[in-house]
Amino acid sequence: xxxxxxxxxxxxxxxxxxxxxxxxxxxxxxxxxxxxxxxxxxxxxxxxxxxxxxxxxxxxxxxxxxxxxxxxxxxxxxxxxxxxxxxxxxxxxxxxxxxxxxxxxxxxxxxxxxxxxxxxxxxxxxxxxxxxxxxxxxxxxxxxxxxxxxxxxxxxxxxxxxxxxxxxxxxxxxxxxxxxxxxxxxxxxx
Amino acid sequence: xxxxxxxxxxxxxxxxxxxxxxxxxxxxxxxxxxxxxxxxxxxxxxxxxxxxxxxxxxxxxxxxxxxxxxxxxxxxxxxxxxxxxxxxxxxxxxxxxxxxxxxxxxxxxxxxxxxxxxxxxxxxxxxxxxxxxxxxxxxxxxxxxxxxxxxxxxxxxxxxxxxxxxxxxxxxxxxxxxxxxxxxxxxxxx
Numbered sequence: 001x002x003x004x005x006x007x008x009x010x011x012x013x014x015x016x017x018x019x020x021x022x023x024x025x026x027x028x029x030x031x032x033x034x035x036x037x038x039x040x041x042x043x044x045x046x047x048x049x050x051x052x053x054x055x056x057x058x059x060x061x062x063x064x065x066x067x068x069x070x071x072x073x074x075x076x077x078x079x080x081x082x083x084x085x086x087x088x089x090x091x092x093x094x095x096x097x098x099x100x101x102x103x104x105x106x107x108x109x110x111x112x113x114x115x116x117x118x119x120x121x122x123x124x125x126x127x128x129x130x131x132x133x134x135x136x137x138x139x140x141x142x143x144x145x146x147x148x149x150x151x152x153x154x155x156x157x158x159x160x161x162x163x164x165x166x167x168x169x170x171x172x173x174x175x176x177x178x179x180x181x182x183x184x185x186x187x188x189x190x
Numbered sequence: 191x192x193x194x195x196x197x198x199x200x201x202x203x204x205x206x207x208x209x210x211x212x213x214x215x216x217x218x219x220x221x222x223x224x225x226x227x228x229x230x231x232x233x234x235x236x237x238x239x240x241x242x243x244x245x246x247x248x249x250x251x252x253x254x255x256x257x258x259x260x261x262x263x264x265x266x267x268x269x270x271x272x273x274x275x276x277x278x279x280x281x282x283x284x285x286x287x288x289x290x291x292x293x294x295x296x297x298x299x300x301x302x303x304x305x306x307x308x309x310x311x312x313x314x315x316x317x318x319x320x321x322x323x324x325x326x327x328x329x330x331x332x333x334x335x336x337x338x339x340x341x342x343x344x345x346x347x348x349x350x351x352x353x354x355x356x357x358x359x360x361x362x363x364x365x366x367x368x369x370x371x372x373x374x375x376x377x378x379x380x
Contacts, residue, residue, distance in 0.1 A: 003323045004218070006193040007225045007316050028194070030376060034369045035197045036315060037330055041367045043375070050379045073298045105333060108263045114307060115332060118352075121311035125226060126197050129319075133193045140227055142305065143295060153379070162308075177231045179224045185233070186220060189240045189343070 001133035010128055011174035013137025014083075016090045019169050020051075025134050026092065029167065032130035033096075038119030039104020045120050048095040048153050048161075053088075055152065059164065060087040062148045063141075070143070086139060090166035094127065096120050097155050098162045120162050127165055137170030191323035200318055201364035203327025204273075206280045209359050210241075215324050216282065219357065222320035223286075228309030229294020235310050238285040238343050238351075243278075245342065249354065250277040252338045253331075260333070276329060280356035284317070286310050287345050288352045310352050317355055327360030 030047055038044055050056060063084040071079035087093065098120040106113020124140055131138040141164040149161045220237055228234055240246060253274045261269035277283065288310040296303020314330055321328040331354045339351045 001193050003191050003193045003196040003319055004222065007222045007320070010225070010227075012227055027372065030372050032194065032197045034372070034375070035200070037200075037202055037318070039332070043370055045375060047372075047376045048379055049376060052379045055379045070295045070298055074295060076295070079295070105260045105264060105266070105269070108260055114304065117304060118307065118311040118314075118332075121308040122315035124308075125312035125315040128227065129193055130197070142229075142308075180233055182217065182220050182224070182237075185224070185235060186237045186239060189238055189242045189245045 006129045006133045010132040011137065011176060012139050013166070013170045013174045014086050014139060015171040016086055016137065016166065016168035017171050018089065018091060021092045021136065021167055025136070026167075028134060029127050029130045030094070032126040033123040036119060036122035036126050038122075039106065039115035042102035042104065042116070044099045044102035044116035045123050046097040046099065046159065048097065048155075050093040050095060050153075051091065056088050056090075056093060058152050059093065059144070059149065060084060062152065063087055063144050066144050084143065086166055087141070087164070090139070091168040094165045094167065095149070095153050095155075095161045096124055096163045096165060097159050099159050101158065117162060124163055124165060131167050135169070136167055137174055139166040141166060196319045196323045200322040201327070201366060202329050203356070203360045203364045204276050204329060205361040206276055206327065206356065206358035207361050208279065208281060211282045211326065211357055215326070216357075218324060219317050219320045220284070222316040223313040226309060226312035226316050228292075228312075229296065229305035232292035232294065232306070234289045234292035234306035235313050236287040236289065236349070238287065240283040240285060240343075241281065246278050246280075246283060248342050249283065249334070249339065250274060252342065253277055253334050256334050274333065276356055277331070277354070280329070281358040284355045284357065285339070285343050285345075285351045286314055286353045286355060287349050289349050291348065307352060314353055314355060321357050325359070326357055327364055329356040331356060
């Protein structure tokens with residue numbers, strides 16, 4: 001698939017068919033991830049490929065708890081209607097784990113740097129583009145408590161499960177969201 | 191260009207030819223950026239397109255100062271040899287500015303969330319892929335003090351200039367960096 005088509009037509013997918021993702025397809029997606037750039041090429045990512053149903057149920061339960069907690073805290077009504085069933089139904093969830101010890105020169109900044117998180121985000125974007133190009137839907141999900149998900153997935157601190165990427169065949173056509181025109185977000189220093 | 195070719199063959203480019211980047215090409219790169227996903231589709235990014243030579247010189251001076259500061263602090267000898275001349279020679283630098291007020295439900299977390307930074311990183315990855323597909327080199331640069339660059343570029347806090355993306359025709363062939371095999375970074379929860 002053409003790069004610009006992939007970028008333009010990728011959607012966040014929240015409903016999946018149960019059809020499994022072939023191992024070969026998953027490898028292409030993970031191989032796309034690791035070609036993202038990272039500070040000092042430290043490759044500060046690890047991947048946990050989750051197909052185990054019990055693990056998905058525990059992740060779902062945590063996301064539900066977190067959703068409820070956020071709904072109370074935020075007062076946002078839509079969070080009451082927001083369903084996270086896709087965590088149970090997505091055939092595969094890839095947890096992208098970031099390692100703060102593999103960041104760049106930013107490690108010398110006060111409080112440590114976030115370069116490793118930015119690199120992981122770039123890797124996730126590659127994954128979402130790759131999934132789309134391979135005919136799959138993807139979702140970048142972060143509505144959970146890092147510590148709880150870290151425990152479920154046995155992520156050793158200080159490593160952090162930065163995102164759960166749900167992948168599978170989309171059920172139906174995911175919604176298209178609009179974008180602001182560039183003129184609203186761009187200025188020039190000529 | 192095929193998505194997987196773009197992902198696989200993109201390189202960090204640190205030497206540029208002076209040839210200007212056509213406006214149309216730049217627009218395609220920025221349009222690629224904004225199709226990244228973001229929490230609540232808040233599109234927490236702004237772009238400052240810098241072609242002004244004086245601004246580039248000031249950015250260069252700050253990066254040099256920062257490099258020296260980091261060299262002393264880190265003891266990393268390579269930082270003594272690291273040249274940041276590309277900040278003066280890149281025909282265009284796009285500052286990607288993140289807005290913490292446009293983050294997701296993570297805003298209710300203690301200390302606020304980083305979702306907006308992750309979205310900006312995904313947008314930057316789109317930019318680098320698009321630049322590569324259009325025959326240009328790109329560099330994701332962060333070796334500077336956020337506050338100083340914010341002042342040079344007149345970024346209003348709490349907005350943050352998260353990265354400077356240098357773009358232009360590459361001089362020579364940028365280095366290829368290796369990647370660890372997936373077997374080292376992936377585990378399975380089956």
